[in-house]
Every structure is written in structure tokens, then in C-alpha cells.
Amino acid sequence: KQEVTQIPAALSVPEGENLVLNCSFTDSAIYNLQWFRQDPGKGLTSLLLIQSSQREQTSGRLNASLDKSSGRSTLYIAASQPGDSATYLCADSNAGGTSYGKLTFGQGTILTVHP
Amino acid sequence: NAGVMQNPRHLVRRRGQEARLRCSPMKGHSHVYWYRQLPEEGLKFMVYLQKENIIDESGMPKERFSAEFPKEGPSILRIQQVVRGDSAAYFCASSRRHSQETQYFGPGTRLLVL
Numbered sequence: 719k720q721e722v723t724q725i726p727a728a729l730s731v732p733e734g735e736n737l738v739l740n741c742s743f744t745d746s747a748i749y750n751l752q753w754f755r756q757d758p759g760k761g762l763t764s765l766l767l768i769q770s771s772q773r774e775q776t777s778g779r780l781n782a783s784l785d786k787s788s789g790r791s792t793l794y795i796a797a798s799q800p801g802d803s804a805t806y807l808c809a810d811s812n813a814g815g816t817s818y819g820k821l822t823f824g825q826g827t828i829l830t831v832h833p
Numbered sequence: 834n835a836g837v838m839q840n841p842r843h844l845v846r847r848r849g850q851e852a853r854l855r856c857s858p859m860k861g862h863s864h865v866y867w868y869r870q871l872p873e874e875g876l877k878f879m880v881y882l883q884k885e886n887i888i889d890e891s892g893m894p895k896e897r898f899s900a901e902f903p904k905e906g907p908s909i910l911r912i913q914q915v916v917r918g919d920s921a922a923y924f925c926a927s928s929r930r931h932s933q934e935t936q937y938f939g940p941g942t943r944l945l946v947l
Contacts, residue, residue, distance in 0.1 A: 752935065760941075764935050
């Protein structure tokens with residue numbers, strides 16, 4: 719059974735800092751890994767998707783890397799801003815089992831960026 | 834291109850009533866997924882559907898829950914005889930061609946069972 723773990727559970731940083739969020743998964747047989755952002759009381763916004771054949775993806779100040787062999791992904795946020803404050807979730811689409819549509823989510827990292 | 838739409842956004846039911854949650858996928862998307870987020874817990878997969886077919890319902894509770902995605906119209910998640918433990922946020926997601934593509938999430942329906 720796939721398990722996804724995110725560290726740290728919460729992070730508070732001053733504006734302008736570069737930061738790294740970590741995600742680990744127990745079964746390396748994945749199709750892809752996706753990072754999301756969730757604001758309080760809202761839905762999920764997809765940030766980046768990394769296919770299993772890729773090592774990283776970039777979008778603006780965000781960079782996500784994937785190391786399947788070690789079962790890890792990191793989300794790097796450059797020059798953080800108060801508007802980045804949210805819960806960040808990683809989820810993988812596992813290649814095992816009868817369905818590869820199912821996303822398995824981590825518990826999330828609650829990020830607070832203070833001015 | 835409108836995103837994934839869910840309605841209602843908030844739903845209040847008394848124990849024993851039925852709850853119907855609707856999801857309209859993004860235009861051109863034929864794959865729909867339902868997830869549940871219980872208070873203080875992470876998102877958990879419930880069911881994966883394509884038009885008129887249930888592909889994977891391994892995350893659905895064995896009783897009282899059902900889902901459909903008809904040829905015409907939205908996907909429906911139905912909860913019969915709701916109990917307080919069903920109170921949660923229910924999210925729908927859709928993807929375009931197949932399940933390995935990015936899943937786009939709707940705003941969710943927050944169900945409160947009194």
C-alpha cells in the first residue's frame with residue numbers, strides 16, 4: 719500500500735526566504751507526482767506535475783524535483799511571498815494495482831510567509 | 834474554459850437523509866475522480882469513473898455510498914442515510930484523456946450532517 723509523507727508538517731518563514739518542502743513515497747512504481755496548493759476552505763490548485771520519466775519541472779518561482787529511486791520529491795519555492803501562504807500537498811499516481819487513476823496524498827505542509 | 838464545477842458548495846443534512854453531490858468536469862474531460870477530506874485528515878481517494886463506467890471504487894465505503902457518471906450530465910456522488918461521520922469536504926477532479934494526466938480539482942462540497 720502506497721504511503722506518502724510530507725515534512726515538515728508546518729513551516730513559518732519571513733518574506734523573501736527560499737524554502738524547500740519535502741515529500742516521500744514508499745512505492746517507487748509511480749506514473750507521476752503532482753504538487754498542489756490548497757487555501758483554507760478552498761479546492762486544490764495544481765502547481766506542477768512530474769512524469770515518472772522526468773527529474774524536475776519548473777513554473778515561475780516554483781521548482782519540483784523527483785527522485786524515484788529514493789522515493790522523494792521536493793518543492794522549492796524561491797523568494798517566498800505572503801501570498802504563498804497555504805497548505806501544500808503532494809500526491810502520486812501509483813502504477814501498481816488495478817487502477818492508475820488514483821492519487822495518494824500526503825498530509826500536507828502548512829506554509830506561513832509573514833511580511 | 835470553465836474549471837471543474839461542483840454544487841452545491843455547502844450542504845446541510847440531518848441524520849438519515851440523502852445527500853447528492855454533483856460534479857461537472859472541465860470541457861473535454863471524460864475522467865472523473867471523487868476524493869473526501871475528513872476534518873483533520875488528508876485527502877482520500879473514493880472512486881474513479883469514465884463516462885458510464887466505474888473504473889475503480891476501491892475507496893468507497895461498502896454501504897450507503899454510490900457514484901455515477903452518465904453519458905449526459907454531471908457525475909453524481911450519492912450518500913444515503915447520512916451519519917455525522919459523513920461530514921467532510923468532498924472534492925471532484927477531472928482529467929482529459931487518461932488518468933495519468935493532470936487532475937484538476939473543483940472547489941468542493943462541504944457536507945455537514947446534523
